[in-house]
Amino acid sequence: MARRTPLHSAHLAASARMVEFAGFEMPVQYEGIVEEHSAVRQRAGIFDVSHMGEIVLEGPRALQAAQRLVTNDLTKCTDGQAQYAALCNDRGGVIDDVIVYRFSPRRLFICVNASGREKDFEWMRSHAGADTDVLQQSDDWAQVAVQGPRAPGIVDALSEPRVIDLPYYHFREATVAGVRGCIVARTGYTGEDGFEIFCPSDGARPVWDAIVAAGVKPCGLGARDSLRLEVAYRLYGNDMDEEHTPLEAGLGWIVKLDKPGGFVGAEALRKQKADGLKRKLVGFKVAGKGIARHGYPVRPPGVEKHVGEVTSGTMSPTLKEAIGLAYVPTDMSREGSPFEIEIRDRPVAAQVVKTPFVTKEAQKKP
């Protein structure tokens, strides 16, 4: 049976439509995906993301242990700062994408995907080394994301100490809506300003209720997916997995091949970089009719041969165009390159475009 988050009763009370996602019963929408999507772009929305997991590394050499686990360089991160990174297997394939919150060199708090709660924990335990404790805290924490132009002011007003001064990807411990021991981070998965708040599981409901009472719209996983795709944020399991490397997924900026001490998968990634990438994840727009979805085959124009596949696709609520991400051979990956997507056995024209699909500037145009 699917697990429930501490906010399950709040979703039912708000008549959410619930679906199973990564073993959790989650709200996919409340009133409608497009309406929720627009609320986040124009005002503010709140998402229950308590299905995400939390794993803590502790010990005198926790930072060194973390450095071996993730692709990014945590020595470039100060205490109180967070960093996006990947965990890779020794072939360079992505085990998970994570955010690491550096409390100190002795304590690192790692937010993992729901599908990584157990998998990442076991993997970290077997790779962290004897003098670092790997703590499973996924059930101890709930998490809400408050996103949109009005989100920062609303969260700030409920937080003690204040959090409005936090720069992007920085965090602070705070009391939120009377709930002590929350972690408030200036991060998100929507392309909007806002915060992600980790709160002790039994404090989730007061935090949620206070933010909703301040006029923030409850939003489901449907809007979360269309918002993230408009800014081309990758979704683990769709856009990357253990068979695709972060370099292929366009995440070269979080792969620090030259950091001292190296990391698991570095050797394979260094070789892949030296040999040149054979395929790349690109953003595309559908030029013809239809919406491309996960798993649809990609082929060169006029050639009946599958050379890649769509990993994410939707109708962009902001642009009102069909957008998506797809793996294509490197020689088809340049901006403007045409290709075809098989939508229900019919080839439909598409074109590689620059990402993010939606920028602040584009939204301001009439």
Added chain:
Amino acid sequence: MADYPDSLKYTKEHEWSRISGKTAVVGITEFAKDQLGDVVYLELPELGAQVTRGQPFGVVESTKAVSELFAPLSGKVTKVNQELVDAPEGINDSPHEKGWMIEIEISQPDEVGQLLSAAQYKELLAAQES
């Protein structure tokens, strides 16, 4: 429960038909619309195409899902709601009126008897919800 007019006939695949003489106007029901969520894309057959009862005649997509449309009756497509193809959100606003999709010239009149009345359709929905 939403309003399911007696003037329409229904299928268990959640299409409605408004039958007048030898023609039927076809769309999807309020229930189908609610299940789909926001409709963002619609694909309908060409004018003059033949459709067969129980077979797909088009596709409707919401922000999240793709669903096939099943013909409630067999016949020739005599009208296509091009306005709806251009602005499929009409289905969200009024599935039983503005959301009409195609008109069919009925070729197998005996199929009409197999469609559900509003009362039968409401019973079907009640059974699904319980």
